[in-house]
Amino acid sequence: MALTGDLSTFSFVDIFQILARDKRSGILLVEWTDMTVAYYVKEGEIVFARPVDRVFRVYAERDFDNLIDKLRISKENLPKTIERFLITKLGSKEGVFSFTPGFIRYNSDIPVNYPIEKLIMIASRTLTPEEVERKISDELLTFERSQDYMEKIRKAELTREEEKVLMLVDGERSVMDIRRESGLDNLTVDRTLYGLLALSAIKRKRREKKQKPSITLELLAKIIERIKEL
Incomplete structure (x- = not known):
């Protein structure tokens, strides 16, 4: 490489x-x-x-x-x-x-x-807003902790603020929610999320697409009625 x-x-x-x-x-x-x-x-x-x-x-x-x-x-x-x-x-x-x-x-x-x-993590604390935006581009993004996140952060020596952000990552809160609930400034939150992503301690949660029913209830009722008439 x-x-x-x-x-x-x-x-x-x-x-x-x-x-x-x-x-x-x-x-x-x-x-x-x-x-x-x-x-x-x-x-x-x-x-x-x-x-x-x-x-x-x-x-x-x-x-x-x-x-x-x-x-x-x-x-x-x-x-x-x-x-x-x-x-x-x-x-x-x-x-x-x-x-x-x-x-x-x-x-x-x-x-x-x-x-x-x-x-x-040291390097993540020096990221500019422009650099952070490359990965934290949307305040509605949702992240979740990796299964082995404790192992990933073991050597990282997170600050108290970074630990706070990590604990707020739960697969439900958006970036906007974490910013608000952490009480930290937006750049600190976003830098931390960027660093945790680089550590693979967290990952982006994909939004599940709701499958549309292949047949509507109204159409199903009409089919049933037609069958009864046979």
Whole structure:
């Protein structure tokens, strides 16, 4: 899977959702307006981030353990690179990205302090109204919790507000109802719903189409009367 795009039209919530779904290892490269950063992905989890001055150098180092040894970074300090070069930049909407699977070998266990589920929810809190509207386009939409939603949110570390929104999702309340009953501003509610959708903790409830009777009661009564006359 080769994934490329522009951050102005493709949010990090969507990027993280794909990484979580596919559980691939590789390198996510983002060319921000002020720097280029390589994010190292192991089985769908982002484990390390570093700025690079030449893109080709990202693919020159193929062994992860050797790379961090060369950079003199301990495994315990890997999460700090994610905080500095990813989390602080999630609000930026300018830049292009590409994910290339492979290239890097992980020969040992790497600590995951920022599970991809947690990153999805952090990123959802930075969504603009325009980004949110791509999935929460109608206040009459109704969502329901997935059967395994507790497992989906286990690593996400929801805020109290996000937990409140999740509990209001019941397959009956519309987005409008949840906005009203939560007491939260609309953007917070919609961002939360977007993030929960990306986690697959909730899903859109399809409206059941009522089947029209193939024969009307009046016509049925006439048929019965005709049969009695035979």
